[in-house]
Amino acid sequence: MNDQIFTDPRLLDDIKKFARTKTVNRDDVLINPGDKILFVPIVQKGVLRIVRQDLDGKEIFLYHLYPGQTCAMAINCCQSNRESMVKAIAEDDSEVLQIPVNIVEDWFKYPEWKAYINSTYGSRFAELIEVIDLIAFHNMDKQVLHYLQERSRAVNSKFIQITHQQIADELHTHREAISRLLRTMEQKNIVKLGRNTIELLPA
Structure with a gap:
């Protein structure tokens, strides 16, 4: 290298x-x-x-x-x-x-x-x-999406193995708020939620 x-x-x-x-x-x-x-x-x-x-x-x-x-x-x-x-x-x-x-x-x-x-x-x-x-300058949903996109890029996969608590910890917020946002993002077909996994869906 x-x-x-x-x-x-x-x-x-x-x-x-x-x-x-x-x-x-x-x-x-x-x-x-x-x-x-x-x-x-x-x-x-x-x-x-x-x-x-x-x-x-x-x-x-x-x-x-x-x-x-x-x-x-x-x-x-x-x-x-x-x-x-x-x-x-x-x-x-x-x-x-x-x-x-x-x-x-x-x-x-x-x-x-x-x-x-x-x-x-x-x-x-x-x-x-x-x-x-x-x-x-942005709402928490923008922060969460940016975070997930960066984690996805880092592992070179649309599937991210992560818990809602881990996201909350690294974005300095509450797990309940993250869970609500992720459910909303799932309803908007931005992500698909699984057991300790999040799939980023095509835009």
Whole structure:
């Protein structure tokens, strides 16, 4: 994967020398809120779901990381020596390249690495703005549909294995409200509900 992102032989040598590959199973948590950030993850295979969690355990979904992508939150925390403010969960069986935090800054001497990190900040910022817009300017049904579409894209399937409670937890709302919305969406032929599964129907 690295040779598809980077071409600088010196950077590739450093990646081989310092980085470690970690395999995470579906639903495993790679990073927890409050963890000291020891590495910056670059997804090689699979998908990671990034969720913001407050001190009371309330969560809100932020974005997914796909192969070749890294987490701007983790980079920011390691640069500012702060503990993690997010949870990173494996959406599917995944493989992650772990870059030690003590060399992240040093690698800015490589133009490709600097461009990669700057591009990451830009992409994640745009995704966060989309989340904020959904929360601030749209009804909950728009938020739920966006969430389901993102989860569907992440697992590359119209069938999503998830409970109403899990959706409520990651959208920071009540299960009863989610269940009512999903039933309404089913009546409108947007989704089809099953036992702990939701099928996204063609628009």
